[in-house]
Each structure stands twice: as structure tokens, then as C-alpha cells.
Amino acid sequence: LRHLLGIQGLTPGEITALLDIADGYVEQNRSDDKRKTLLRGRTVINLFFENSTRTRTSFELAGKRLGADVINMQAAGSSVQKGETLIDTAMTLNAMHLDVLVVRHPDSGAVKLLSEKVNCAVINGGDGSHEHPTQALLDALTIRRHKGRLSGLTVAICGDVLHSRVARSNIHLLNAMGAQVRVIGPRTLLPSAIEAMGVEVVHDMRRGLEGVDVIMMLRIQNERMRGNFIPSIREYFHFFGLDRHKLALAKPDAVIMHPGPMNRGVEIDSDVADDVERSLIREQVEMGVAVRMACLDVLTRHLTLQNGAAS
Numbered sequence: 001l002r003h004l005l006g007i008q009g010l011t012p013g014e015i016t017a018l019l020d021i022a023d024g025y026v027e028q029n030r031s032d033d034k035r036k037t038l039l040r041g042r043t044v045i046n047l048f049f050e051n052s053t054r055t056r057t058s059f060e061l062a063g064k065r066l067g068a069d070v071i072n073m074q075a076a077g078s079s080v081q082k083g084e085t086l087i088d089t090a091m092t093l094n095a096m097h098l099d100v101l102v103v104r105h106p107d108s109g110a111v112k113l114l115s116e117k118v119n120c121a122v123i124n125g126g127d128g129s130h131e132h133p134t135q136a137l138l139d140a141l142t143i144r145r146h147k148g149r150l151s152g153l154t155v156a157i158c159g160d161v162l163h164s165r166v167a168r169s170n171i172h173l174l175n176a177m178g179a180q181v182r183v184i185g186p187r188t189l190l191p192s193a194i195e196a197m198g199v200e201v202v203h204d205m206r207r208g209l210e211g212v213d214v215i216m217m218l219r220i221q222n223e224r225m226r227g228n229f230i231p232s233i234r235e236y237f238h239f240f241g242l243d244r245h246k247l248a249l250a251k252p253d254a255v256i257m258h259p260g261p262m263n264r265g266v267e268i269d270s271d272v273a274d275d276v277e278r279s280l281i282r283e284q285v286e287m288g289v290a291v292r293m294a295c296l297d298v299l300t301r302h303l304t305l306q307n308g309a310a311s
């Protein structure tokens with residue numbers, strides 16, 4: 001793997017290998033011996049053009065736990081504010097001989113464009129409403145650890161799928177791994193041709209949750225809206241918010257997931273978000289560090305091979 005730009009195009013074998021490596025890092029992160037030297041001498045730059053809590057922090061922790069030098073850059077504090085372009089910013093960083101560039105950008109496709117210009121490995125930390133591959137991997141690891149498998153499960157993805165890069169990456173991954181995906185939401189928040197991605201579409205949440213193993217809730221992405229997609233928050237919660245009554249329609253052992261950040265009382269009730277038996281939301285965050293360590297591990301192995309071949 002040279003870059004990680006999306007889940008689309010990864011083989012089931014590549015996905016499984018990343019999850020297996022991440023599984024090992026979960027145990028390391030829970031031990032007293034968290035730091036390794038695998039990436040000693042490597043430089044990782046987190047270049048974020050959009051806000052983030054989980055992705056940026058966990059990439060920083062992942063890099064540091066593997067012994068890399070990690071630098072965080074946000075557009076707000078950079079020369080982007082003075083008019084420097086994305087490509088010029090990337091080329092400037094490239095000249096500093098970094099090894100891995102993690103990029104989050106509001107435009108779909110921006111991370112791929114950048115990967116074509118630089119010499120280092122590039123990881124997509126979320127581009128517009130296109131893909132967020134490490135989120136899908138950490139979601140898959142969380143599910144696999146709880147259910148023992150991905151194949152044969154029915155996973156409901158509920159809410160603002162239209163604007164969600166998390167939904168898109170999860171659909172690619174779950175399809176590739178043999179799970180059934182059911183997307184649930186109002187017509188205004190689902191892409192018009194979503195069935196072409198190989199998912200079942202249900203507009204009635206109560207019906208859609210029947211018999212599912214996993215419920216993934218999505219935030220309404222107001223920052224990507226260019227119109228009125230929902231009539232009111234109260235009405236949205238009534239029809240599409242996950243609460244105890246709707247949860248009762250899923251399988252008795254169905255688990256609750258959310259990529260975060262959550263908007264409590266909009267797409268999810270606090271009662272179910274904080275359910276210690278069924279909610280995996282905190283565990284998803286823990287898996288995020290392990291998955292990002294696995295991605296850095298695999299991509300820098302490729303760099304080592306590449307450098308070895310050149311010398």
C-alpha cells in the first residue's frame with residue numbers, strides 16, 4: 001500500500017491485514033509499555049483544513065507511540081491564510097523530507113490530488129463527503145471484536161448519509177467484507193443513486209431497524225448543507241433519532257455506534273448513547289488509535305521497501 005486514500009479499491013485481504021495488525025496494537029495500548037521504536041527517525045505531519053478532535057489526536061498519539069516525530073498543522077495557523085494553495089502547501093512540506101502526510105480537507109478529491117504531487121505516503125483523514133477510510137477501519141475493528149466477524153451481519157447506517165464520508169467508506173468496507181448494509185434516512189438526506197452502492201434503502205427508521213446487528217448513527221452535517229434538508233430538530237429526532245423505543249426493534253444484542261462528534265437529542269438520545277452494555281462509541285475512539293498505528297506501520301513498511309529498492 002503506497003497511500004491510504006479510501007476504502008474503495010482495497011481488497012478484503014488488505015482490509016483484514018490492517019485489522020489484524022491493529023488488533024495487536026490494541027493490546028499494546030492497554031499495556032504499560034505503549035511506546036515502540038518502529039517509526040524512529042520518521043516524520044508524520046497532520047495537515048488539517050477542517051476541525052477534528054478524534055482523528056487528529058489519535059494520529060498524533062499513533063505516531064508518537066510508534067516513535068515517530070509528529071507535527072500538527074492546521075490551516076487556521078498556516079500560510080494558507082495568506083493565500084497559499086493546497087499544492088504549494090504540500091510541496092513546501094514535501095521539501096522537508098517527511099515520511100507520512102495525514103490530510104483532512106473539505107473538498108472531495110483534494111487528498112488524492114495532493115498525493116499525486118508529493119513523495120511521501122499520504123493518508124486521507126477525511127475529504128469532503130467522499131471518504132474517511134481510517135474511520136471505517138476502526139468501525140470494522142470495533143464490530144469484529146464484538147461480533148467475531150463482519151460477514152453475514154446486517155448493519156444499519158442512519159441519518160445524513162448524503163454528506164457523510166464515514167457512511168461512504170463504511171459501505172465500501174462492509175460490502176467488501178460480506179456484510180449487508182441498510183441505509184436509513186429521509187429522502188433529502190440520502191444520495192439519489194445510493195442503491196447503486198449495493199445497499200438496501202429504507203425511509204422508515206422503525207422498519208429499517210428490524211433485525212439489525214449493528215446501528216451506526218450519523219450526525220447531521222450542517223457545515224455541508226446548502227439548503228433546508230430537515231423541517232425541524234424536534235421532528236427529525238421523532239422520526240430518525242435513536243432512542244430506547246426504536247432500539248428495541250433491532251436484535252436484542254444489537255450494538256450502537258457513532259463516529260462522533262455526537263449531537264445529543266438530534267440524532268441520538270443520551271440514554272442510548274451512554275448505554276454501557278450496548279453503546280460502543282467510546283470503544284470506537286480507542287480502536288481509532290490502534291487502527292491509525294496499523295496504517296502508519298503498513299505505509300512506512302512500503303517506504304522502507306521503496307528506499308531499499310532505490311539504494
Ligand code: CP
Nearest residue numbers: 052053054055259260
Ligand atoms: N469521527 C471523526 O472524524 O471525528 P473528528 O472530526 O473529531 O476527527
